[in-house]
Amino acid sequence: MSAGAGADAIRAEATRTERVIEQAERWGAHNYHPLHVVAASAEGAWITDVDGRRYLDCLAAYSAVNFGHGHPALVAAAKAQLDRLTLTSRAFHNDRLGPFLERLARLVGKEMVLPMNTGAEAVESAIKIARAWGYRVKGVPTGKARIVVANGNFHGRTTTIISFSDDAEARADFGPYTPGFVSVPYGDLAALEAAIDENTVAVLLEPIQGEAGIRVPPADYLPGVRALTTERNALFIADEIQSGLGRTGATLQVRNAGVEPDLILLGKALGGGIVPVSAVVGDADVIGVIQPGQHGSTFGGNPLAAAVGLAVVELLETGDMQTRARQLGEHLQQRLRALVGQGLTEVRGVGLWAGIDVDPALASGRRVCELLAERGVLAKDTHGSTLRLAPPIVVELADLDWAVDQLEAVLAELRG
Structure with a gap:
């Protein structure tokens, strides 16, 4: 492959996400405002995009993927x-x-x-x-x-x-x-x-x-x-x-x-x-x-x-999924509540389901989701500065902790 052809291939790969998004926005009704992530495959709690980057799914399709992708x-x-x-x-x-x-x-x-x-x-x-x-x-x-x-x-x-x-x-x-x-x-x-x-x-x-x-x-x-x-x-x-x-x-x-x-x-x-x-x-x-x-x-x-x-x-x-959601949820709620006062104003939730309010003076919920996506975590905002977290129940504890670490880092970055 010539140097020119190699450069063209790199540019094509670099813009693949943009091209797919442009296609969806050109031909699809604008009834959603998705983050600029283009999923191509998924397994368990992880989604891989068209460029091969992996993201921890902390939305689970609004709880439609409770048991993980591709169970x-x-x-x-x-x-x-x-x-x-x-x-x-x-x-x-x-x-x-x-x-x-x-x-x-x-x-x-x-x-x-x-x-x-x-x-x-x-x-x-x-x-x-x-x-x-x-x-x-x-x-x-x-x-x-x-x-x-x-x-x-x-x-x-x-x-x-x-x-x-x-x-x-x-x-x-x-x-x-x-x-x-x-x-x-x-x-x-x-x-x-x-x-x-x-x-x-x-x-x-x-x-x-x-x-x-x-x-x-x-x-x-x-x-x-x-x-x-x-x-x-x-x-x-x-x-x-x-x-x-x-x-x-x-x-x-x-x-x-x-x-x-x-x-x-x-x-x-x-x-x-x-x-x-x-x-x-x-x-x-x-x-x-x-x-x-x-x-x-x-x-x-x-x-x-x-x-x-x-x-x-x-x-x-079997009851195993319910038990896992309860145990992981207790850990998630505890970790999130520790961030109140550090950019979060309130945390609500039961089990492996949490609503977190970001200080609106700090950022909108959309902006926090964008910054989380840059760090490999997918979440969704609602009503201004509120985020919803609902990872698949099969998520590993270490991955759940990693996701909260990314949220903590985003909040620290926003606080300056």
Whole structure:
């Protein structure tokens, strides 16, 4: 190779990331603002970019990759199913769906599962179930059903869901909005009690608010919600799409709080980071209000999704992932809290999930994420100067410590 050709090859390699980003931004809708990292492969808790640089993944695709990238058991389940059967639609049974539904129901202690694809679809399905239950069981007048939600919520970005969001960025200019929702301050039992009336069919909450910055409610909040909804004959719907399936050191965060919702919403990690899988899980007297023809999904419950979902359930049945998340999480929370006053103003979290507030006078959350990426750590900001950390549960302790060391170094650099 000539010297000129060698120089051209170096320049081409040096600009590969830029070229891929330019291509995505030229041809893709601008509904995201990603960091300038182009992932090409991944294993465990580590991502490798197109130039061969490795990054510790401290986001895990918003908890969709709880069990690590390319977990051998999950990949094996997907590969085996790809050779057999991938889709029939629900017009027929398939041999993977029944076992998946039974094992998932038993894992979370419920009687019935409605399988869907994405988290937002699970939320939309739960809204339909709650309204049908309200009209057919509770006796709410037709068209009058109300669902109480919390300020700061994030349940997805469909038209109905953004109708009860208070995030202007997600909501503005997408109206007219779906009626039938009332929002109250998160963590405020008195406000919730005042909002529930005779037409309230459900209270829909995240046990921990993820997009809001890992907002953990007071210890008496979720038990109080359960008591109020029971007393007022309304359903308690727990959106565990981000908090569930091992992230907080338990199969479900509501288990940590000692409460039993009527409906549990699952997604993200249920697909093992391989395929989109979501579910509404509850008892037959609630989910059973939906009859044939009243709700469905072409891909919901497909054989490939069911095979991967079953493999995820099998991982969780041992309890090892939950224990690991709890133990590593205690260490992570301790290390992060030691940085309060050194550039952090607050740390919140449960298990291997943390929300950290950077002093806004120091830097924006976006800037901190950019500096962390330069050091080989991937994280995501939200709402100004807040960062979310959610590494895969398979992360090694030494790697977790290394990531916190990089955050400490970034904060020191910003303080000057």
